[in-house]
Amino acid sequence: DQQVKQNSPSLSVQEGRISILNCDYTNSMFDYFLWYKKYPAEGPTFLISISSIKDKNEDGRFTVFLNKSAKHLSLHIVPSQPGDSAVYFCAAITNTGNQFYFGTGTSLTVIP
Amino acid sequence: EAQVTQNPRYLITVTGKKLTVTCSQNMNHEYMSWYRQDPGLGLRQIYYSMNVEVTDKGDVPEGYKVSRKEKRNFPLILESPSPNQTSLYFCASSRGWGGGPTGELFFGEGSRLTVL
Numbered sequence: 213d214q215q216v217k218q219n220s221p222s223l224s225v226q227e228g229r230i231s232i233l234n235c236d237y238t239n240s241m242f243d244y245f246l247w248y249k250k251y252p253a254e255g256p257t258f259l260i261s262i263s264s265i266k267d268k269n270e271d272g273r274f275t276v277f278l279n280k281s282a283k284h285l286s287l288h289i290v291p292s293q294p295g296d297s298a299v300y301f302c303a304a305i306t307n308t309g310n311q312f313y314f315g316t317g318t319s320l321t322v323i324p
Numbered sequence: 325e326a327q328v329t330q331n332p333r334y335l336i337t338v339t340g341k342k343l344t345v346t347c348s349q350n351m352n353h354e355y356m357s358w359y360r361q362d363p364g365l366g367l368r369q370i371y372y373s374m375n376v377e378v379t380d381k382g383d384v385p386e387g388y389k390v391s392r393k394e395k396r397n398f399p400l401i402l403e404s405p406s407p408n409q410t411s412l413y414f415c416a417s418s419r420g421w422g423g424g425p426t427g428e429l430f431f432g433e434g435s436r437l438t439v440l
Binding site for chain 2: 216246253255301312317
């Protein structure tokens, strides 16, 4: 059973506009949430994270929002750039910090 | 250069022929783990290790074995591969338990395995 879900397999956005990628989870024991970015033929790379005690974390053009009551998180990329075109995975860690759960990924295409 | 190295990158094998995918990291990380990526299923954790001689099952451990005899190495063993183990495999490492304060996993480039 998928505990972390990304319901949009793909997303297309114009360059310079905002990209919003969404992620839902079911396990209330998740303590930490992360976003990873993956280019073809490469391994995923860490992008940004957020602790369950926060509702927002920013790093440059990337902001992650966490809504614990809705068990929902989102990644905002502003402004979007063609180099942001990749597959984005959200992930969650339990409060024991040992096991990672990943979503199915959203393929983002930023159109120049 | 800090990196996680997996070998082989590509492998085609036949059902039942034992194989090992090696993983090595040069960052002195305590935590190492294996994942498989399949279409529509994302990344699923197979096994993880919190330190030398300490390993545990992830979400999809059936058909796989691991060992952690040295801190830098974490091989994935398929004792009797079957076609449903055809997948893209990733090894990852991080400092501390489950990635430490940032949860940042460092991934290898992946190993594409085909079992006929």
